[in-house]
Amino acid sequence: MGGKRGWGGELGPRLSRLGQTLKGQLPESEGAWDPLRPLQHNPPPPEQADVVVAGGGVLGWSFAYWLKTLENRRHGMRVVVVERDPTYSQASTVLSAGGIRQQFSLPENIRLSLHSATFLRTINEHLWVPNEPPIDLQFQPSGYLFLASERGAATLEAGVKLQREEGVKVVLLSPAQLKAKFPWINTEDVAVASYGLENEGWFDPWSLLNAFRRKAMSLGVYSCVGEVTSFVMDTADNTPGMAQGFARVKYVNVRLPDSLEKQPVSCAVVVAAAGAWTGKLLDSATAGLRGSLALSPLPIEPRKRYVYVWHCPDGPGLETPFLIDTSGAYFRREGIAGNYLGSMSPPEGREPDTGNLEVDHDFFQEEVWPRLAHRVPAFQSLKVKSAWAGYYDYNTFDQNGVLGPHPQLQNVFVLGGFSGHGLQQAPAAGKAAAELLLHGSSSIDVSRLAPGRLWGSEPLLEAAIV
Ligand SMILES: Cc1cc2nc3c(=O)[nH]c(=O)nc-3n(C[C@H](O)[C@H](O)[C@H](O)COP(=O)(O)OP(=O)(O)OC[C@H]3O[C@@H](n4cnc5c(N)ncnc54)[C@H](O)[C@@H]3O)c2cc1C
Incomplete structure (x- = not known):
């Protein structure tokens, strides 16, 4: 390609x-x-x-x-x-969320991720070292689910058109289809969603x-x-x-x-x-x-990003996609015991100090949680279990x-x-x-x-x- x-x-x-x-x-x-x-x-x-x-x-x-x-x-x-x-x-690398997706708006990003997905599927053909155990990336297949408001709908649809032209298997969902597939989502301000059908999910970066x-x-x-x-x-x-x-x-x-x-x-x-x-x-x-x-x-400079892990026994469960909300917040399942992992990038002009990797817990309470709870009412009740911060290798x-x-x-x-x-x-x-x-x-x-x-x-x- x-x-x-x-x-x-x-x-x-x-x-x-x-x-x-x-x-x-x-x-x-x-x-x-x-x-x-x-x-x-x-x-x-x-x-x-x-x-x-x-x-x-x-x-x-x-x-x-x-x-x-x-x-x-x-x-x-x-x-x-x-x-x-x-x-x-x-x-x-080791502080990342481990996600892989095909849903991008630039052909270069789609192609790089598509080629990488093919490589990861067959990783032992490439990276296995004789006399060592086979590599287990702990890959969790799961589509990314991008939600768009009225304002973002045209961009999302244009992205899906391009992704399909590049060979990505992705579908558009109307709010009614979204609700039917993921009944736990509040769809009230969602105009359209896109959902990846293969080559998406997350794995262990280490x-x-x-x-x-x-x-x-x-x-x-x-x-x-x-x-x-x-x-x-x-x-x-x-x-x-x-x-x-x-x-x-x-x-x-x-x-x-x-x-x-x-x-x-x-x-x-x-x-x-x-x-x-x-x-x-x-x-x-x-x-x-x-x-x-x-x-x-x-x-290219460091930008500090937080990742939070929370427990919510009544959350969406095993079928949780890697959800990217209209607000910029994201989350995915973490394991199978009612735990979830997610966060969001800070709003424009509110970049945290990069001098250390301390976690700002108020950021979750004030910015992330309200967005999560709006999108998934079950997240109104959750308990943060752990958190970490890492640096995006940010190209300004x-x-x-x-x-x-x-x-x-x-x-x-x-x-x-x-x-x-x-x-x-x-x-x-x-x-x-x-x-x-x-x-x-x-x-x-x-x-x-x-x-x-x-x-x-x-x-x-x-x-x-x-
Ligand atoms: C919170 C978070 C979530 C993320 N989620 C995802 C995700 O879901 N999916 C995804 O694809 N990407 C994700 N990323 C981005 C991804 O982690 C990075 O783009 C990628 O790991 C960059 O790899 P790298 O090798 O360039 O950098 P690094 O992994 O940072 O490696 C660079 C290395 O260079 C070393 N180094 C620096 N300066 C010197 C020097 N002068 N001499 C010698 N060594 C030096 C450092 O010690 C470091 O080990 C995420 C990042 C963060 C922080």
């Missing part, structure tokens, strides 16, 4: 050439490491790599897996994933992250605990022939855990996959160049993924900013990114997600942002 577009075409062949060159320079003795060894202890990163992936969340590891799967094995590349927090205490990581390491990807702190660059000031305003990374500096020591890693390509911190990573890594390089900031420009070569940093590839839908799109986005790097084109057309759009183009707006 999707056209083979030639953008980013130069980087693929360049990477292959540089990859082969670097591989040829590696001392023979370094080639024989046990890829699973870093699970036991943390060796420093190698001094040379073909590709350094900064950030070991689901997108970073998916990309690393695909790179090793799609590369020409004869010239096996040295790929290093650098993750600063092996406990993933703040990573979006299992997917771990599966990508284990498989990638079994293919030879090197896992390193450390923080990418800075880039050492070639710029127009020190490189004959390089145009002003451009630069290339020669080394990344990796700060090792509990240490001020920095290990330089020379590399052909850097992949910025640092989730919510992708903008900050590029900002701080290039800080030394401010005078000579007017680098446009990458608009248009809340969609950013995937492709950086326009100024010539050997930096961006893979981030997927906002609330990066978990589900990671399998397909990682594949598309690896194809672009290796071949200069991808089997899924993601050309409109290229970073260049962030400066000067119209935002690529997605109507179904949750």
